[in-house]
Structures are given as C-alpha cells and as structure tokens.
Amino acid sequence: MAELLDDDTIESRLPEHWHLDGDEITRTYEFDDYLEGVAFASEVGEIAEEQFHHPEIRIRYGKVDVRFTSHEEGGVTDQDIDMAERTDALR
Ligand SMILES: C[C@H](O)[C@H](O)[C@H]1CNC2=NC(N)=NC(=O)C2=N1
Secondary structure (H helix, E strand, O other), X not given: OOOOOOHHHHHHHOOOOOEEEOOEEEEEEEOOOHHHHHHHHHHHHHHXXXXXXXXXXXEEOOEEEEEEOEOOOOEOXXXXXXXXXXXXXXX
C-alpha cells in the first residue's frame, strides 16, 4: 500500500498545470475539437490499465478533466503523481 502524501509534499511535487483539490489532483486539458479529447481520454485509459491506477475523466467539447486519487489509501500518493506525469507525457 502506497504512503499518503501531505499537502506540502503534494504541492511541491505536482507537475505544472495540476492542482490539489481535496484528496485529489486534477488538470484540465484543452483540445481543438471534441474527438481529439475523446482520443486523449482513451490514451489515458490505456496507461491507467497498464499501471492499474485509474482516474476519473470528464470529457466535454474541447476540454478533458483528469482527476487522480488513490482510493484504497484515501488520498494522494506517489502513484497519483506518477500518473499525472505519464498523462502529461501523452501531449
Ligand atoms: C478496487 C480498486 O479500485 C482496484 O484494486 C485498484 C484499481 N485502480 C485504482 N485506481 C485508483 N485511482 N485508486 C485505487 O485505489 C485503485 N485500485
């Protein structure tokens, strides 16, 4: 079981454009059209399956919100930071 990170540690390790929102980290990505966002969400799903660590993804026209938390630990862990970095690497 991964260790929960405290808010200061999270803030210091969050990649650019990511925000801490309660027990979750989140980023909104922007796209030129809806289907680009859908394709991106699918790619995020692929790495989530590879890493077995799954985000909440909200798709709307031109924007996709990605939200990570470690459900079993009840907060943000290294896995969530790692997944944020992997998600950014898709762009
Ligand atoms: C039941 C539980 O969700 C699963 O064991 C795995 C799969 N994906 C997961 N994803 C996330 N974000 N947190 C988890 O704790 C987690 N656990």
